[in-house]
Each structure stands twice: as C-alpha cells, then as structure tokens.
Amino acid sequence: MERRWCLLVLAATAAAGLPGVRGTVEVMKDVTLGFGEALEHCREQSQLTEEMMEEFYHFWREDFKFEARAVGCAIHCMSRYFNLLGEQQRMHHDNTHKFIQSFPNGEVLSHQMVGIIHTCEQQHDAETDDCWRILRVAECFKRESQAQGLAPSMEMLMAEFIMEADV
Template sequence: MADIRWRFVSLLCVALMADGVMSSKELLSRMSTGFNNVVDGCKNELQVGDHIMQDMFNFWREEYELVNRELGCMILCMAGKLGLVGDDQKMHHGKAEDYAKSHGADDSTAKQLVTIIHDCEKASDAVEEACSRTLEVSKCFRTKIHELQWAPSFEVMMQELMTAG
C-alpha cells in the first residue's frame, strides 16, 4: 500500500489537458514517473508526517481541504529535485514547459499548463514564505484543473498505480 501511495502522490504535481498529443490520463502517467523518483527523498529530507502524505494522496479530491503548510514544502522539494524551480523558489516556466513536452505534451498543452501555473503564482504573490506560497499555488492549480475538467479520476489513477512497474 505504501508503494501505491507514493505513486499516487506523484500524480499530484502534474495534470495536463486532454486535447494534446495523447490523452491527459496517458500524459499524467508519463509525467508521474519523474516525481516517483523524488517522493521518498523529499519525505525523508523534510521528515514529513503521515498527515502530509495523506494530503498528497487526497490532493485531487475537490472536497478535501488542503491546509498544511508542510504540503507546500513537500511539493516545492519535489519540483526542486526535478529542476523545475528557479532561484526565487517559483516554478521555472521554461523548464516546466520542457518537462511537460518531454513526457508527451504538445506545444499548446505545455504552454497552457505553464499559463495556469503562472496565473496561480501571480494570485499568490502576496504570500512571502515559500512553502505557504507553494501550497496556495497548488490549491489554485487544483481548482483550475477541476474547472477545466482535466483532473484525473480516482479510478484511473488507482488503475495506473496498480499496473505501474
């Protein structure tokens, strides 16, 4: 169950659109691979408790309230280990776009993802502390993805986790 949880967590940081080169479900599966490799490192480095891993597990559930600053730290750590964060501890837009493309996103989909992240960053600019700001950006991102009906379904995510190698 723990391995399944870590794989599920990896889907947290990425959710892309259905109108790209491949379906959003396929794209999510591909993009999650890199995040799988950094979850344990960040969990150990930050010494986060099970409550944060539970937050990550439930991230895509709209009714689940995300309130723990430590979740922002975890997400920031994971993005940092993948080289997606700049010196200002914000998403490096060019690298985020390249990361999406390297996992199968077309130009339009990758740019749209970066636009969503950028808009969420602008909306959270007033939050100075990096982990708290990352939590707010993540919550905004989740909301926007749900509004566009791009969020992965629980069933699809569980199926992917069960079959991932």
C-alpha cells in the same frame, strides 16, 4: 459516408501518433505521476508524516485539504528536485515546459499547464513563506485544472498505482 470518412481520419491520426489524439487528462496523469516520483526523496526534508504522505496521494480528490504547510514544503522540494524553480523560488518557465514535454504527448499540455501555474503564482505572489505560497499555488492549480477538465480522476490514478505496483 461522411461519418465513415471522419472515423477513417481519426483512426489515421491515432495511428500517426499526433499529439492532439492522446487526451490531456492522460497527459496530466503522466505528469502527476512523474512529479510524484520525487515525493519519497522529499519526505524527510519536508517533515511529512506518514499520514500526510498518504494524503498526498489523494491530491486530485475534491475533498483534498490544502492545510498542512509540510505539504507545501514537499511540493517545493519536489519542484527543486526537478529543477522547476528559478532563483526567486518561482516557476522556471523553460524548465517546466521541458519537464512536461518529457512525457508522452506532453507538448499538448505544456503551455496550458505553465499558464495555469503562472497565473496562480501571480495570485499568491505576496506570500513570503515559500511553503505556504506553493501550497496555495498548488490549490489554485488543482482548482483551475479541474475547471478546465484537465484533472485526472482518482480512479485513473489508482489504476496506474496498482499497475506500477504489479511491475
């Protein structure tokens, strides 16, 4: 009886669309894909080669290398594109919260993501080159997201890319 009650509560919660039901990995996937929409806009400005563009799509893979300054420049450009940076070229907390919350159930992950980014920024604050600093922050963000079980799998992202390509 207790098990049936739990299933009923879960089903009702899912039907009500409460934020905690949709997995944080799914939200992270949506935020990743949404953020990635600015990549083409930033390609030339960041001097990304075709090879680096392709590599960029593998950001969440374990073996992704954070070696190219141009990738950091692209992330910097993409962050500016969505108005996620303040005057000091550091994360604008309010705008970043709003950006994340603009995705379905983004409020589930907003504070956690902003906290991770903020912590990573503090660790790399001494780096004066914006592109290198943001690249190191992205690397830290990825590691911490993976450690917390928030990172989407490459299979999940690739399935989404394929679905979007078919539209």
